[in-house]
Amino acid sequence: MAADATLVVQQPAVPARIARKLWQFRRWPLIPMFFLVLFVFTGIFAPLIAPHDPERGGLRDRNLPPAWEEGGSSEFLLGTDHLGRDMLSRVIFGARISLAVAGVTLGVGMVIGVASGLIAGWYGGWLDEFLMRIVDIKLAIPTILLALVLVLALGQSFLIIVAILAIAVWPRFARNVRGEVLQLKTMDFVALAKVAGASTPRILFIHIFPGVINTLIVLATLEVGIVILLESTLSFLGAGVPPPTPAWGSMVSDGRDRLAVAWWISTMPGLAIMLVVLSMNLFGDWLRDRLDPRLRQLN
Amino acid sequence: MTTLEANPVTQTTNEVLLEADGLKKHFPVTKGLLVSKVTGWIKAVDGVSFQVRAGETLGIVGESGCGKSTTAKMLLMLEEPTEGTIRYQGQEIRDANSEQRRAYRSSVQAVFQDPWSSLNPRMRVRDLIAEPMVINLNLSRREMQDRVAKLLNDVGLSSYHANLYPHEFSGGQRQRLAIARALSVEPRVIVLDEPVSALDVSIRAQIMNLLMDLQNEYNVSYLLIAHHLATVRYMCDWVAVMYLGQIVEYGPTKELFDNASHPYTRALMNAALPSHPDIEQEEMILTGEVPSPLNPPEGCRFHPRCPFVMERCSRDIPEVTELAPGHIVSCHLY
């Protein structure tokens, strides 16, 4: 009977494995990943990279076009805005704001979402009803409207923006995690953990939570784009991180009236938003296909 | 099978380890969204009594919906009985303090049908097998490792498998892992819920033989839940036949298979597939299907499908009759 022990996990030879590893990269979203790395890198090291102070400008250098346009200067690669501030530096520091807002928001939103999703899914009953109705209510209110009202009521600050955006993202995490938990808790290994005497926290953290991590990662990448877009929208509407901090959204808004004379003031931050969000979504799609074992089988 | 023929008497002298007495599980059927109202009860298990003796195997057979899996869940403390008692070594579980409950948990383990769902895909084999020990025993890392290695050997795998993940194993090997895990806390009883029916035919005998070898080695008792009669005949010392939440016939395996008495047991045997084309089967195909446990028939629950139905069957609940030592049946024919 022990013959069964000769395990049939065939491992291919080493060179073949390396070749296969390299071959896998052909499906990697290299261009989106490049932009994302660039985004994170510039965000973190903004003070080291930016050629100028993003908040100070000289009135003499107002509305200078990008370097490749007629009248542009190599000192201001992407031109300057209506106050003579360097666009490149502002876009670079804008990345920092977006990165910070997205990071903190997702962190907070994810923790709240995961906790409520785990509880709702595991315990069910009235607790589940209660939490999911809150989620429903939240998903029924337009986020921008809620944000504007809250900013008007509470004032404008980084913390409040983060709080508002966290409120915007947690329900989606909660709902997805709950769905996964509902499915996972019917698995036999959960019943067997109970049979072995495992406590509820042990089951939740050792058996259930690892099962939702993939979903979380994928959801987070897709939510980053939404958060950045929301944050930009709020800044654009004047309800975002207060000026003079260079947020992409408020920069687009700044250039709105001058589109005819100085198109680059709106376009540069606009392009940055588009590139980051698009890259994030492409990357998230790819990640979902990769982490979902059902889809992984296909290619 | 010489062992069986030789000692139906010694069998009954084995100590009773686990005992169910009048076990019932009724699930409420509710209606209404916000304020739910109970509109009925599904009587999944409705008064079931049996004994699991030390070192022996009790089989519970029946079709889907007969309550055999719910019974198993109650013994595993996954479901709370609505009524009735479970006694382990004479101690009633409902009254047990937390220390005794803990002891019960590590004394009664389980192996389930689906080896793909019963092992957490994100845990390494060594953590999977060690989990019951981590929870219930106070062992050092070293002792734990040694024990995992020994268990892997005992179930026909090798110690180097401890570092792999479940998806690297075939179905039969996974079932071996599940068995090793169940054995890790040296339980006295293992509930086997259809342990081979999800496996390839050529693997089933391996696992059945393994289970029987381990029974001797670990002196463990089995409660085997199955729908396949031949499997039950091969593995069990005692058999209980369930229909619609109740045991209709119960007895030592050989006696029960040779003198099947309840019409339902006989119908099951006739419906089972033959092992050779020349075996002539009595034509006794039941008509209709199992009624809903929501509204079980009055009187004998089997009477709407019974070929020998009499007038009183729809009226009176049949008494339990002992046909031979240990062989009981509840039917008006006897």
Added chain:
Amino acid sequence: MTTSTTENTAPVVLEVDGLKTYFETRWGTVKAVDGVSFNLRRGETLGIVGESGSGKSVTMLSLMRLIPEPPGRIVDGQILLEGQDLVQMNDKEMSEIRGSQIALIIQDPMTSLNPVFSIGNQVGEAIKIHQDIPKRTVVQQVLNVLRKVNIPAAETRVRDYPHQMSGGMRQRVVGAIGISCEPIVLIADEPTTSLDVTIQAQYLKLLKELQEASNIGLIFITHDFGIVAKMCDRVAVMYAGRIVEMGDVRDIFNHPSHPYTEALLASVPKLEEDVDRLYSIEGQPPTLHDLPTGCPFAPRCQYVMDKCLETYPLQFDVTDSHYAACWRLE
């Protein structure tokens, strides 16, 4: 011992010759079916027995031309249904034949019925596709077919949806769709695995009656020798994509000539007698993308010889109607 009780001289309706169905995967070519040949006579029941990975299900899908393409492809062989080669047909020709001349009953009655259509609708659909008959007659036909599969009160049940029926009843509806166009060949793929024992018995009896009534050629795809013993006239045992033994059912049960067949039969517990200890086959079925050279059963075989590890065995006749692919018979 006994050869088949009645020598079957009915005309051959299905002839499969050298069928090869391969799948291109990232692990290389998987030869799921690798040279399978058999024939089926009118009114005969053939059992194709095998475990997972034996190729029995891919054989079934190939016969129906339902191989997902890509990754799969029928690379060689013929499937002659009353002389027409199904392999050479285009999709349109095939869809006319599929369901009307060669039909399939699948394992899972839950997924093979569409939950949003009434059963009358679904049975009628099958009839309408293949037969050009007026609407009124379709309704009549549906009722006839449902009565044939013993669905009580067919007149009222035609309006039921699948979820309103029990598993056994649903399986009957699937059966009804299978026979609705009076096919020449009916393939039943594990049709009873999800059914309870007593319901299974009813269903098998029904299938047998249907077959006898309209003289269909029936192919049972199964892993269960019990079904073979009860239902089949002839058996093909498959292992790793090939037929390793084929013969009349009694020959196979009385004189299993391939060690795999012999071991499988010995490893099944019997209801009728006490067995002290079952024979257990070592190891597990091979993975198809990495088959050993020689006989794929050799690593598990108790009679293995040097030759087995080198060359795939030829087919050797045991009797006129019984052969096995094993070097021991040389």
